[in-house]
Amino acid sequence: MLLDADACYRAVQSRDRRFDGVFYTAVRTTRIYCRPSCPARTPHAANVTFHRTAAAAQAAGYRACKRCLPDATPGSPEWDLAASVAGRAMRLIADGVVDREGVAGLAERLGYSARHLTRLLTAELGAGPLALARARRAQTARTLLETTTLSHADVAFAAGFASVRQFNDTVREVYAATPTELRGRRASTRSTGGTLRLRLAVRTPFAGRALHAFLIGHAVPGVETGGDGWFARTLDLPHGPGTVRLDLADAPAAGETAFVTAAFTLSDLRDTTAAVERARRLLDADCDPVAVDTALGGDPVLGPLVATTPGLRVAGHVDGDELAVRTVVGQQVSVAGASTVLGRLVAEHGTPVATGIPGLTHLFPRPASLAEVDPETLPMPRSRGRAIAGLAGALATGEIRLDRGTDRADVRAGLMGLPGIGPWTADYVALRALGHPDVFLPGDVGVRRALTALGHPAADGTDWAPWRSYALMHLWHSLPDTASRRAA
Incomplete structure (x- = not known):
């Protein structure tokens, strides 16, 4: 293009x-x-x-450029807006799929041959999948060199390089500096003791406190926890478990780049790339808040809400499979009630992990584990238990993939074809698991209450495209906690 x-x-x-x-x-x-x-x-x-x-x-x-560090920027919001093959590929590359599965694995996930995918990405983005993955590795390596005390060998493998020599050659070519020179260039607080402390770039304005409130309000015991200005959770990563803690604060200055401090504890450094990308998904870090607020700020219904909370994000998720299960559990119950049930599900079927963070004790149950559970034994109505079992089976076999690499329409059709899953559930999964910026839930109880309180009960959201997901978040955010935490 x-x-x-x-x-x-x-x-x-x-x-x-x-x-x-x-x-x-x-x-x-x-x-x-x-x-x-x-x-x-x-x-x-x-x-x-x-x-x-x-x-x-x-x-x-x-x-x-050594002055502006062009690779240390949020990603393009167009990748989520259009959800094209290029955008889906970029999301998977950022998650480390090329490093783990090669170009053939990436192409298989996207439904193309490796050769055709390379042609498509080169035409759309100016580089093929190998070059795109190499650029991502170089950026991760630079960040780790400047912000941690990891050895050069550890940095190389954490960034996804196959060898230290490949790491050295790439860093010299991309940055015109050796790894040693990059490490000494910036005086910063460096990570020690097995924890990687990184700064995740986000565009401003950034409503960090509102995002924090949403995440804490929906936290599942054992998997997620938080406190004043921080949120933490466990991560089920390709090579082993990990945790992330995010410090969330408001950054009101529009048009700037702000940074969210993230502390990662990983059992395998090869998961660094995947952990960072999943944390960025959670933050909706690639959003262009100025474009969103400009589009919604002039609306008579949403304008006052946008002015009150500029830079509101759509809370994403670190694991699409987990989010889908959580959404089905939460059908027709309060968020508090769903959290209680999910906490029991985690305690009975999740994988225990030692994290060092009070309250983080388990990984969320994997679909393969839930698919083997007798639905009658799940702590929920039988029909919902059967829906969980059917969904878990489809996720475990790969019939449905929620890794942002599949077409959103195909995912929605696949989910709707499962028993016990309707439009609200499928669209909520698209909202948070797939990063869809244009989802609206007209039947949601919280949405109806918010619109009634604003004096516009008949609004259907069509005027807010292509940012209806953000309109949805503003409506939920406008409600008192007890009212907004309801599912249709």
Whole structure:
């Protein structure tokens, strides 16, 4: 896909931070690529080219700017908005699928041959899956070098490189510096004691306190916990269990890049990439809040809500399978009631883990385990127990995949084909597990109450496309806790 060079250059001239991560500016005379907001002197228009990904700029022979660190930006919000093959591929690459399964594994998940997928991504993003994965590894390696005391070998394997030599060569090529030089470049608080402390970039405004309230309000005992300004949970990662703790605060300055501090404890460093990506999903870190707030802020119903809570995020999830099970359990009961039932489910069928964080004791039960449980023994009505068993079986066999790599329409049709799952459940899964930005739940009790309280009970959400998911969150957020924590 071609970028509009004139529009891109205007964004560079104004140093507009909203476009950081949406495209990259490469300067022919210096052979450096930057983010649009780079504070360096604006290059002449004749000397620049624009690229949709950092990988495309690297493949064209440019190295990353040492001043603006263009690869350390939130991802493009277009990947979630369009949900194209390129966007779905980028999500899986960010989760480390290429590192674990190769290009063939990525292509199989997306339903294409490896050769055809490479052609599609090159045409859309300017780089194939190997180059995109390499750029992601380089960015992870730089972050770990600058913020942790891990050895170079540990950094290499945590970032997904196959060897230390490959790691050294890539870092030198991308950053024009050795790993040792990168490590000494920035004075920062470094992680020690088996915990990786990283900063996750988010666009502003960022309503961190509202996101914190949502996550704490929906926490499942044993799997999730939190306190004043922080939220933590266990992670079931490809190579072993882990935990993440997030410090969530508001960042009101619009158009800037803010950072959420995340502390990861991993049993295997190879899961670093996957853990970071799943934490970013939870934060809705790639959202463009200025675009969302501009679209919804002028609406007579939502305008006052947007003004009260700018930068409200759609709380994502770290595991689509877990979220789907939780959603079915929560049908037609309060969130508090669902949390109680889910806590029992976790205690009986989850995997115990030692985390060092009070309240975090288990991994959520995997679908394969729940598929083997007699539905009659589950602590819920029989019909819902059978729905859980059917859903768990479909997830365990791969009949339904909730890894953001499958087409959203196919996922919805698959879920709706299972007994006990209706439109509300399928759409709520799309909202939080698949990162769909345009979901509305007109039958939800909380939504109806919010609209009635606002004096617009007949609103159906059509005027709020393509950001209906954010409209939904504003409506829920407008209600008192006891009222908003209801499911239709």
